[in-house]
Amino acid sequence: MENSTKSLIKDTKCNPYAKIMADSKRSLLLIQSLFPEKFNFPLFDWTTYPKLSDIYSWLDLIIAKRPDIVASFNIGNSPSGHLIRGIKISLKPGNKAIFIESNIHGKDGITSAAATYLIMKLLFSKNPDVRDMAESVDWWIIPVLDVDGFIYTYEKSNPDFFDACRKSNYSRKPTNNNLCFDQCNGLEVTFESTPEIELLKKFIDTNIPKDYIKIYIGLHSGVQAVLTPCCNMEEFPPNYNQLMFVAKSFVDALFSRFHTQYSYGTSANILNKRICSRGSTDWAYAEKGVPIALSIGLPKDRAMPFQLPKRAILRLSKELLDGFIGLIKAVKELGYL
Secondary structure (H helix, E strand, O other): OHHHHHHHHOOOOOOOOHHHHHHHHHHHHHHHHHOOOOOOOOOOOOOOOOOHHHHHHHHHHHHHHOOOOEEEEEEEEOOOOOEEEEEEEOOOOOOOEEEEEEOOOOOOHHHHHHHHHHHHHHHHOOOHHHHHHHHHOEEEEEOOOOHHHHHHHHHHOOOOHHHHHHOOOOOOOOOOOOOOOOOOOOOOOOHHHOHHHHHHHHHHHHHOOOOOEEEEEEEEEOOOEEEEOOOEOOOOOOOHHHHHHHHHHHHHHHHHHHOOOOEEEEHHHHOOOOEOOOOHHHHHHHOOOOOEEEEEEEOOOOOOOOOOOOOHHHHHHHHHHHHHHHHHHHHHHHOOO
């Protein structure tokens, strides 16, 4: 493994991405060593955006490799009939849980890639901070929530797709000929407005015990911020100070690696909207009583806000992992875990 990455490392000073690419090569070699006979799909090394089938095949390999601590779950089928799958990682009995849903808009491909990187590190990293984080809670992770939108965006869209989406005022879900996914922009769009969200709510209501989930995270892109619940500029969550402490801990831990600066605050204030529609974190916080519910928006590209260059995937994924280490430490300090 050392020889195979030597050529990638030697030019680190000249090429700022050389070290990141070397880490990517190590990740690929790690996966190949773990699954020498079954590794038969291309380049799942976090240097390119995987298809849904690649993600699901990878999850199957992970589950087959570690059935003692990893389990598969699904929340149902999308309107087009695609299964919405997730993975549960439980390393210690009696833990509370963190629930992470990513790619609720279909176009947030960076969140799905980052979620798979998080899964890989939770299972196979030898870093003491990662191991402590992994064993502190049970991890429920859905890499792709809006599977239909994800397939259309990353497997069937044309080059003009994102330009068309940026000009659209439509909110969240397409109807008939409008296949664009944009930001929520009004109270008329409620949390229950998508079939995928209805399936998610039903799954959590019927399959996960009350008071088990202590952290709920919605992974998004195009914001570069950590958002607390409450979508009104004049209102704040009851434990606002605790939420801000956790958000700041995430932001500070993430900053340490590449000095990427995230904002944090309420959705309404960070997004500069007097009122915005409810999201999954609002539901988890207000209706399910999850004390730490946050939306994490990964960075955006100026030209293509929801389509970051492939070379950014590993960089953002590594930062996100650092951020989660800080987040879990903060929640433990508050006594919720």
